[in-house]
Amino acid sequence: MKIEFQGDKIYLDRELSRLDRMAIHFSEKLRDAGIEHVFVSGYVAIVFGRNRTSEDIDVICEPVSQGVFEELWLSLKEMECIITSDPESAYNDYLKDGMALRFAYRGEFIPNMEMKVVSNGVHREALMRRKILLLNGHPLPISDFELQIAYKLFLGSEKDIEDARFLYHLFRDKLEPDSLMGKIKEFGLSEREAKYYLGWS
Amino acid sequence: MTYDLEELRKEKQRNFEERLKFIDLYVEWLKKTPNKVWSRQQNELIGKE
Numbered sequence: 001m002k003i004e005f006q007g008d009k010i011y012l013d014r015e016l017s018r019l020d021r022m023a024i025h026f027s028e029k030l031r032d033a034g035i036e037h038v039f040v041s042g043y044v045a046i047v048f049g050r051n052r053t054s055e056d057i058d059v060i061c062e063p064v065s066q067g068v069f070e071e072l073w074l075s076l077k078e079m080e081c082i083i084t085s086d087p088e089s090a091y092n093d094y095l096k097d098g099m100a101l102r103f104a105y106r107g108e109f110i111p112n113m114e115m116k117v118v119s120n121g122v123h124r125e126a127l128m129r130r131k132i133l134l135l136n137g138h139p140l141p142i143s144d145f146e147l148q149i150a151y152k153l154f155l156g157s158e159k160d161i162e163d164a165r166f167l168y169h170l171f172r173d174k175l176e177p178d179s180l181m182g183k184i185k186e187f188g189l190s191e192r193e194a195k196y197y198l199g200w201s
Numbered sequence: 202m203t204y205d206l207e208e209l210r211k212e213k214q215r216n217f218e219e220r221l222k223f224i225d226l227y228v229e230w231l232k233k234t235p236n237k238v239w240s241r242q243q244n245e246l247i248g249k250e
Contacts, residue, residue, distance in 0.1 A: 001231050001239065014240035018248040046247070049231045049239050053247040158217050165221050169228040199225055 001049065005174060010142075011134045012048070019046060019111055023057050024138040025078070026103065026113045031139075033072040036062040038130040040123075040143045041152075045163040047135065047142075048170060052159070056102065056114045060123045066091050079103045082112060122151055145171050150183035153194050161197050168198040 004011040016024075023039060030037045041058040042050075064072075066088075073087040082102050084090050094101050098119035104112040118124050126143040133140045145167050152164035168175070184194045194200070231239050 001234065002236050012236070014236045015244055017240070017244050046243075049243055051227065051243055051246060158220075161217075162220060162224055165224050166228060169225055170231065197221070199221065 001170075003048075009132050009134060013136050014049075016136060017046075019043060019054065019057060020135060022105070022111060022113060023047075023059075023140055024135065026057075026059065026076075026115075027138070027140050029072060029075050030059070030061065032075060033064075033068055035064055035068065035072065036127060036141075038127045038141045038143055040126050040148065042159075042163060044142050044145075044148050045166050047133065047140075048167070050163060050166045052162075055110045056112050058114045058116070060126055061115060061117050062127060063117050064095075069095065076103060078105060079113070080106050082109060122147070145175055146180040146183055149175075149180060149198070150187050150189070150194075153184065153189055153197060154187040165198055168200065 002013070014020075023043060027037065027039075038060050039057065040060055042052070042054045043057045046052065046054060069091045070087050073081070073090070080103065081087075081090055082104050083094060083100075090101050093099075095115075095117050098117065101115045102112040103115065104110065116123070118127060125147055129144045129147065130141040131144055133142045149164045149167050152160040152167075181191065181194075184191065
């Protein structure tokens, strides 16, 4: 794998997948609307080669006004919201209440973009400490690895632990061990168990 | 038919641990494999655009 790290930027060139194309497209629209955002969860592992698929890509956004959201809505010409067709309801009944909206390419249902507004400390930190992945030159803001690994362990399903193990092993030389262990403890996880699941010897 | 649930739980845990070890092997392969190769193989699973 050829991957380059330069400060907060990560450079990766790969054959793009369907998920990558959708993430790039949605990120462009968010950026055009001036909405700060970060990709989190499974996609962060999948984009670096984790061999599993996902029905959605999770993206966390900063709080936005209704006007800015409607601008985004109108710009998503190739995609549609599969939760509601009414932008006012999407904003007031979902986004403002911290509930997710899902956008898919028109006529499709899967995969879809799961869009949420920051509603907890993990979201805030992911947004604040995001790195920029340049995927074939396309900028994608992604959660930093230490937070992602610790949070995945906290979520605790087999799939989540496998994602954490994958990221840990792939980026072991780039991670800050003290920061990672600090986060693991912040999530109330035991050091012994976390190290066991990560294969951290 | 009765199942030995304790035996099944142990089997489930063993399968999970084997998958974790497989991830380590996969990552080692990924690290030494050109991006074009691993991403093409991944796309056969998750779908190329």
